[in-house]
Amino acid sequence: xxxxxxxxxxxxxxxxxxxxxxxxxxxxxxxxxxxxxxxxxxxxxxxxxxxxxxxxxxxxxxxxxxxxxxxxxxxxxxxxxxxxxxxxxxxxxxxxxxxxxxxxxxxxxxxxxxxxxxxxxxxxxxxxxxxxxxxxxxxxxxxxxxxxxxxxxxxxxxxxxxxxxxxxxxxxxxxxxxxxxxxxxxxxxxxxxxxxxxxxxxxxxxxxxxxxxxxxxxxxxxxxxxxxxxxxxxxxxxxxxxxxxxxxxxxxxxxxxxxxxxxxxxxxxxxxxxxxxxxxxxxxxxxxxxxxxxxxxxxxxxxxxxxxxxxxxxxxxxxxxxxxxxxxxxxxxxxxxx
Amino acid sequence: xxxxxxxxxxxxxxxxxxxxxxxxxxxxxxxxxxxxxxxxxxxxxxxxxxxxxxxxxxxxxxxxxxxxxxxxxxxxxxxxxxxxxxxxxxxxxxxxxxxxxxxxxxxxxxxxxxxxxxxxxxxxxxxxxxxxxxxxxxxxxxxxxxxxxxxxxxxxxxxxxxxxxxxxxxxxxxxxxxxxxxxxxxxxxxxxxxxxxxxxxxxxxxxxxxxxxxxxxxxxxxxxxxxxxxxxxxxxxxxxxxxxxxxxxxxxxxxxxxxxxxxxxxxxxxxxxxxxxxxxxxxxxxxxxxxxxxxxxxxxxxxxxxxxxxxxxxxxxxxxxxxxxxxxxxxxxxxxxx
Numbered sequence: 001x002x003x004x005x006x007x008x009x010x011x012x013x014x015x016x017x018x019x020x021x022x023x024x025x026x027x028x029x030x031x032x033x034x035x036x037x038x039x040x041x042x043x044x045x046x047x048x049x050x051x052x053x054x055x056x057x058x059x060x061x062x063x064x065x066x067x068x069x070x071x072x073x074x075x076x077x078x079x080x081x082x083x084x085x086x087x088x089x090x091x092x093x094x095x096x097x098x099x100x101x102x103x104x105x106x107x108x109x110x111x112x113x114x115x116x117x118x119x120x121x122x123x124x125x126x127x128x129x130x131x132x133x134x135x136x137x138x139x140x141x142x143x144x145x146x147x148x149x150x151x152x153x154x155x156x157x158x159x160x161x162x163x164x165x166x167x168x169x170x171x172x173x174x175x176x177x178x179x180x181x182x183x184x185x186x187x188x189x190x191x192x193x194x195x196x197x198x199x200x201x202x203x204x205x206x207x208x209x210x211x212x213x214x215x216x217x218x219x220x221x222x223x224x225x226x227x228x229x230x231x232x233x234x235x236x237x238x239x240x241x242x243x244x245x246x247x248x249x250x251x252x253x254x255x256x257x258x259x260x261x262x263x264x265x266x267x268x269x270x271x272x273x274x275x276x277x278x279x280x281x282x283x284x285x286x287x288x289x290x291x292x293x294x295x296x297x298x299x300x301x302x303x304x305x306x307x308x309x310x311x312x313x314x315x316x317x318x319x320x321x322x323x324x325x326x327x328x329x330x331x332x333x334x335x336x337x338x
Numbered sequence: 339x340x341x342x343x344x345x346x347x348x349x350x351x352x353x354x355x356x357x358x359x360x361x362x363x364x365x366x367x368x369x370x371x372x373x374x375x376x377x378x379x380x381x382x383x384x385x386x387x388x389x390x391x392x393x394x395x396x397x398x399x400x401x402x403x404x405x406x407x408x409x410x411x412x413x414x415x416x417x418x419x420x421x422x423x424x425x426x427x428x429x430x431x432x433x434x435x436x437x438x439x440x441x442x443x444x445x446x447x448x449x450x451x452x453x454x455x456x457x458x459x460x461x462x463x464x465x466x467x468x469x470x471x472x473x474x475x476x477x478x479x480x481x482x483x484x485x486x487x488x489x490x491x492x493x494x495x496x497x498x499x500x501x502x503x504x505x506x507x508x509x510x511x512x513x514x515x516x517x518x519x520x521x522x523x524x525x526x527x528x529x530x531x532x533x534x535x536x537x538x539x540x541x542x543x544x545x546x547x548x549x550x551x552x553x554x555x556x557x558x559x560x561x562x563x564x565x566x567x568x569x570x571x572x573x574x575x576x577x578x579x580x581x582x583x584x585x586x587x588x589x590x591x592x593x594x595x596x597x598x599x600x601x602x603x604x605x606x607x608x609x610x611x612x613x614x615x616x617x618x619x620x621x622x623x624x625x626x627x628x629x630x631x632x633x634x635x636x637x638x639x640x641x642x643x644x645x646x647x648x649x650x651x652x653x654x655x656x657x658x659x660x661x662x663x664x665x666x667x668x669x670x671x672x673x674x675x676x
Contacts, residue, residue, distance in 0.1 A: 133582075134582055134585075134586070144519060147519070147526070147527035147528075148527045148528050179571060181482060181485070181566070181567055181570040181571070188485070188567075189485035189486045189565075189567045190485075190486050192567075212574055213570070213571040213572075213573075213574035213575045213578060214574035214575065214577050214578030214581075215578065216575070216578060217575075217578045217579050217582040218578065218582055226571075227527075228519070229519055229526075229527045229530075229568065230567065230568055230571055232519040232551070233517060233519070233551040233564075233568055233571060233572055233575075234551075234571055234575055235551075236519075236550055236551035236552035237551045237552065237554070237555075237571075237572055237575035237576060237579065238575060238579055239552050240551060240552030240553065240554060240555045240556065241555050241575065241576055241579040241580055241583075242579055242583060243552075244471075244472055244555040244556055245579075245580060245583055245584075245615070246583075247472075248472070248611050248612075248614075248615075249587070249608070249611070251611075252604060252607045252608050252611045253604060255607055256607070258603050258604075259603060259604045259607055261600075261603055262599075262600040262601070262602070262603025262604035263600065263604065264600070265596050265597060265599055265600025265603070266590060266591060266596075266597045266600035266601065266604075269590045269593055269594070269597055270587070270590050273586050273587070273589075273590045274586075276586075277583070277586075
């Protein structure tokens, strides 16, 4: 059984969407046990509403909530009865193997480090983001955890990302790129120049060199590593440009009876194609380098992303990805060998 | 007369597209004088081919070419007879007021600094990029010139960008944003944290605070400033995601007789809408902070962007934007006042 702790109180549509997503996962992942954290009466009544009486679901009372506007570290320290803190302690105590939440990114990141804890040798666990590409999906590390990164952190992101894509997404020999402003050797800022030789020296990953931001969405790499400031800008450009272009195209389609007829003829295929680019199908952003898997789901989830995140967490646990990441970290990094 | 020096030998479609673009500009900008740099016989025969006998066009012989693959500084120093070097010296000597090229960005940037020269008080001229947005256009500074930027450089970018948008694009009281990973005060890397108070202290620009990358394409700011590494990633994500999504949509439209019929019905309006997002209509990327305007046009231009760049340069010269930028730079920056 893969035991997964779920914060039911995070996100815009909590707890309804979260509980719904959890219930929907039960038929898809047969060997999971879900622990739902939230106000017990509310969660229990929602389970009834969704006709769920499975013995693979257990509700654990957590009457308090950490809101988006609270200072993350303070909230994690003080709100002992919140769904995030209680669920994370449950994972830390070995009663579950993964944690999923659509709540505050800051609180999830802080709690992941303060409660669940970092793996030995991982000073800075990165936030992953799964970016849909023309060919599949690319894991962007770090998408927002550690700004002003050091070269050794980026090397670890590459190693951890490689394990993740191999074990959880099923990519054989994942191609790893370092985000850069050009393909030429001499390009890059100081961080890139310092990181490049360290990554080149790594023999246990398939490092393919510089990756320009424009190539990411075409799927040239399976993992791209960068400082969190850069990664966050990349992720938000991806979201922003996609959203803006689609809103423009939608307004064209709705602009006259003629275009509406045209829209009718292309709608089906267009939807299928654009679905590929919906990050939600990939089930949330993992934080890697912690002692257990922590997954952050979009705050606006309608529940489907929770379902996918549970599948993803289940695969992660089955593959012992934490163990494999820990093992990869124990191999000496080049600068330690010097 | 606005006198503009044009490198006819840069870009994938040179010299044909460049000469064509120059000729096409003559009817649109009535008070320009164009100096075309390249092998004189070739350029003259192209002018004949395009039926141009205007006395507002003069060809100046430059038999050599700087290719994309040459080390920029070395090429600028050694290739005295290249179209870039000869045209830039022409500008430096006061015989023209602006320089336009679709050639190597590196060579244009190096030549701009080494030949045309920086304005006093501007240590690092940034590369601008005009990003089309839902509302119009946003000037991104720095899109690729100076990585590992210092806070004072970003403050200068903000000032220069404000002048550019006001004088050349015609935006009243341009809104200036600092690219950041969140709206909250405590967010950001060290550069952003150090730059924020300097920008806030500036009373001569309309600084609006942090701007997240996802908001850029919606047009929340008229100018966004950031380090060149971040700016280059933003620009390339914009280009990459746009290109990828449009190629996916095109393949949907072409996928069956039914969708092709649908495409026929929406094509006209879709084209009009998407044209808004074609950066080429804005006429290239200016380098600001030099003693004369230098504009880099996309290497793959078919000539239309050259036409627009000439119009843009003409407006820039008429507005005395260089003089206004120089004046803005002479106002003490906050840290100098301390």
